[in-house]
Amino acid sequence: MTIRNLKFYIARHTIKLYLRFTIRMHRKKRLSQTGSSTWPVVGLLFLLFLAIPGFTQEDWIRTGTGLAVEKIRLAVPDFKASTNDAKNPDLLKAFNDTLWNDLDNAGIFDLVSKSFYPLQQPGQPADVKFDTWNAPPPNASMLVFGNLGVSGDNVTAQGWLYDVKNSASPPVLGKQYQDRASADAVRIIAHRFADEIIFRLGGGIQGIAETRIYYVSNHSGHKEIWAMDYDGANQHQITHLGSDALSPRISPDNSRIAFSALTNSGWDIMMYSLDLNRMVSFPHFDGTNLSPAWTPDGLHLAFSSSRAGDPEIYMVDASGRDLKRLTNSHGPDVSPVWNHKTGAQIAWVSGRTGLPQIYTMEADGTNVQRMTDQGYAVSPAWSPNGQFLAFAWIRKYGPGEPGASDIYLMDIASKQWVQLTHDGGRNDFPSWSPDGRHIIFQSNRSGSLQIWTMLADGTKQTQLTFTGTNSQPNWSWK
Amino acid sequence: MKQGRMKWIMVVFALGAIMTLGACKKKVAPPPPPPPPPPAAPTASLTSNPNTVEKGKSTTLTWETTNATEVNIDGIGEVKPNGSQEVTPTDSTTYHLTAKGPGGAQEATARVTVTTPPPPPPPKPSATEEELFAQNVRDIFFDYDKYDIRADQAGAVQADAQFLNQHSHINFTVEGHCDERGSTEYNLALGDNRANAVKNALVQAGVSASRIKTISYGKEKPFCTESNEQCWQQNRRGHFVYQR
Numbered sequence: 188m189t190i191r192n193l194k195f196y197i198a199r200h201t202i203k204l205y206l207r208f209t210i211r212m213h214r215k216k217r218l219s220q221t222g223s224s225t226w227p228v229v230g231l232l233f234l235l236f237l238a239i240p241g242f243t244q245e246d247w248i249r250t251g252t253g254l255a256v257e258k259i260r261l262a263v264p265d266f267k268a269s270t271n272d273a274k275n276p277d278l279l280k281a282f283n284d285t286l287w288n289d290l291d292n293a294g295i296f297d298l299v300s301k302s303f304y305p306l307q308q309p310g311q312p313a314d315v316k317f318d319t320w321n322a323p324p325p326n327a328s329m330l331v332f333g334n335l336g337v338s339g340d341n342v343t344a345q346g347w348l349y350d351v352k353n354s355a356s357p358p359v360l361g362k363q364y365q366d367r368a369s370a371d372a373v374r375i376i377a378h379r380f381a382d383e384i385i386f387r388l389g390g391g392i393q394g395i396a397e398t399r400i401y402y403v404s405n406h407s408g409h410k411e412i413w414a415m416d417y418d419g420a421n422q423h424q425i426t427h428l429g430s431d432a433l434s435p436r437i438s439p440d441n442s443r444i445a446f447s448a449l450t451n452s453g454w455d456i457m458m459y460s461l462d463l464n465r466m467v468s469f470p471h472f473d474g475t476n477l478s479p480a481w482t483p484d485g486l487h488l489a490f491s492s493s494r495a496g497d498p499e500i501y502m503v504d505a506s507g508r509d510l511k512r513l514t515n516s517h518g519p520d521v522s523p524v525w526n527h528k529t530g531a532q533i534a535w536v537s538g539r540t541g542l543p544q545i546y547t548m549e550a551d552g553t554n555v556q557r558m559t560d561q562g563y564a565v566s567p568a569w570s571p572n573g574q575f576l577a578f579a580w581i582r583k584y585g586p587g588e589p590g591a592s593d594i595y596l597m598d599i600a601s602k603q604w605v606q607l608t609h610d611g612g613r614n615d616f617p618s619w620s621p622d623g624r625h626i627i628f629q630s631n632r633s634g635s636l637q638i639w640t641m642l643a644d645g646t647k648q649t650q651l652t653f654t655g656t657n658s659q660p661n662w663s664w665k
Numbered sequence: 666m667k668q669g670r671m672k673w674i675m676v677v678f679a680l681g682a683i684m685t686l687g688a689c690k691k692k693v694a695p696p697p698p699p700p701p702p703p704p705a706a707p708t709a710s711l712t713s714n715p716n717t718v719e720k721g722k723s724t725t726l727t728w729e730t731t732n733a734t735e736v737n738i739d740g741i742g743e744v745k746p747n748g749s750q751e752v753t754p755t756d757s758t759t760y761h762l763t764a765k766g767p768g769g770a771q772e773a774t775a776r777v778t779v780t781t782p783p784p785p786p787p788p789k790p791s792a793t794e795e796e797l798f799a800q801n802v803r804d805i806f807f808d809y810d811k812y813d814i815r816a817d818q819a820g821a822v823q824a825d826a827q828f829l830n831q832h833s834h835i836n837f838t839v840e841g842h843c844d845e846r847g848s849t850e851y852n853l854a855l856g857d858n859r860a861n862a863v864k865n866a867l868v869q870a871g872v873s874a875s876r877i878k879t880i881s882y883g884k885e886k887p888f889c890t891e892s893n894e895q896c897w898q899q900n901r902r903g904h905f906v907y908q909r
Contacts, residue, residue, distance in 0.1 A: 434849075454853065454881065475857040493861065498858065519854030521854040522850045536848075538855065566850070590846070
């Protein structure tokens with residue numbers, strides 16, 4: 188535990204302690220009206236004594252995109268049932284939960300608590316009573332509402348986004364969806380509608396509600412590649428190799444997964460086609476072949492290979508031909524990632540000076556820059572806007588140091604960094620959402636290795652997987 | 666008074682007559698004499714302990730007979746009615762005992778199975794070499810995040826090289842292993858460096874590179890799963906595996 192964390196720990200517990208004191212004080216008050224006035228004073232003094240040094244020296248910094256902009260207050264009453272089908276309640280609940288989560292996860296809205304909503308909630312535009320939404324207590328700027336109904340095998344959903352502060356011309360968005368009546372289908376409808384809202388209100392950046400996470404899970408008894416929706420739903424196995432599969436990386440067109448697997452000849456780069464739902468061939472290289480990374484155009488891959496006796500970064504075309512060596516230094520070179528904004532730079536991990544550090548270089552291997560200056564830095568992930576590197580760092584490595592691995596964010600131009608995770612455990616393998624607002628990563632803080640997600644400023648850290656061990660998440664591109 | 670006494674006498678007499686008559690009736694038909702007992706038939710049992718022996722080893726036959734005057738065991742001859750004897754059959758044998766007496770004859774058998782011990786395996790050079798390999802070739806251990814051969818491991822490398830040079834047709838794999846700390850991908854690359862460091866040291870000591878395969882397991886296949894330095898040290902190694 189660092190001193191800073193210790194202070195926070197103390198501060199947090201002091202608040203609890205203070206609350207306990209005040210509760211006790213209230214109980215005492217009920218028993219006798221005398222001698223109780225000293226308690227809150229003691230409690231407050233104790234709180235101030237311990238909490239002030241903790242809070243004033245606190246230097247966590249929040250960074251991210253759009254943080255200076257005030258978040259839009261969005262009211263999202265539950266959609267109403269438009270038919271009386273028996274399937275309606277279950278599907279309606281699945282839809283409402285998914286829509287709320289998507290809008291909440293987006294990180295750009297201030298969702299108005301449902302307890303502030305008026306009793307009468309609209310399912311149709313004609314039902315909207317503007318003055319019950321645009322004034323306190325809800326005081327919403329925007330209102331999402333609609334209805335959903337099952338008839339026969341089909342489900343129909345109608346959704347609207349209203350600017351309730353502008354009652355003269357409120358509609359921002361109106362959508363109708365039809366699909367087969369199943370929980371999976373209504374979840375997809377909710378994702379699509381959420382993405383429409385996020386696109387309209389989030390500065391024209393595409394939402395991520397329909398994106399996927401590819402990751403490694405040992406559920407089957409072996410480490411295989413798995414996939415799930417971005418919110419942790421719909422977890423399913425992709426590969427069935429029966430050996431060890433690691434480091435899945437989805438191609439920019441979401442059609443293929445490149446990964447590394449243990450075969451009879453060692454660690455090979457493997458390729459799985461999501462179009463064909465089977466493995467497709469990729470050439471074998473001697474040595475240990477690890478951590479493939481797609482160029483933004485999907486035409487090339489960088490990866491680590493020890494085919495010449497030492498792990499170095501190489502580049503091949505998407506069919507595995509035209510091999511080019513990019514690094515040349517003794518020691519491990521591994522985990523390349525491309526600058527997806529330019530497609531012209533690579534960040535990777537090298538142990539050329541001892542403990543692993545993050546480096547960047549041009550795609551031809553020139554202009555090598557060391558980014559981290561100490562500790563144990565691995566698993567770089569280049570932000571979609573090209574500006575930041577997220578990576579895992581044991582910043583102070585050595586005897587007596589806590590040795591926690593945390594996710595950090597570095598501004599590439601200035602090399603200034605901020606720490607995103609502080610909760611202990613080993614946090615590793617960050618991967619950016621395509622909108623650049625989220626980072627998914629692995630952490631063992633819950634006691635086992637699981638996949639977590641957070642906003643790119645480190646807030647809203649949420650666990651997505653819970654059983655087995657799950658690691659190395661890779662966020663799809665759209 | 667006199668009449669009463671007469672009555673008593675008559676009653677006693679009558680009772681006596683009835684009892685005498687009843688007793689006499691039973692003795693009317695005397696039982697026939699029992700037939701003379703036939704001479705008892707002999708009994709015989711024969712056991713061997715143990716009943717399975719290796720070739721060249723002996724087993725003990727034990728027999729018991731009754732009512733026998735002449736007891737024979739095939740292959741042994743006439744024996745006492747009860748007794749035991751060690752025998753060393755060369756092949757599986759069924760011992761056959763005949764007990765003769767006035768009442769007839771009785772037979773008993775005991776089977777002794779003789780097993781042939783498996784012939785000592787002809788010296789297989791590969792199996793012995795594999796054992797020798799396991800006994801003589803020692804794993805090489807590394808420092809945290811390091812892949813150079815530590816000074817205290819140089820002796821082990823030289824000893825390994827000496828053995829491998831003396832047994833020049835053994836092919837083998839060097840596995841690179843790492844402890845649980847640090848990232849999966851980096852550890853696989855580091856394990857590759859460790860395996861190659863051991864390989865290069867052996868090549869320098871005269872072992873042909875064509876005999877050596879390398880593979881990295883990173884932290885995927887630990888020898889020890891506790892989170893302490895002692896265990897981590899066990900997992901930071903170049904591990905030798907004999908190639909059949």
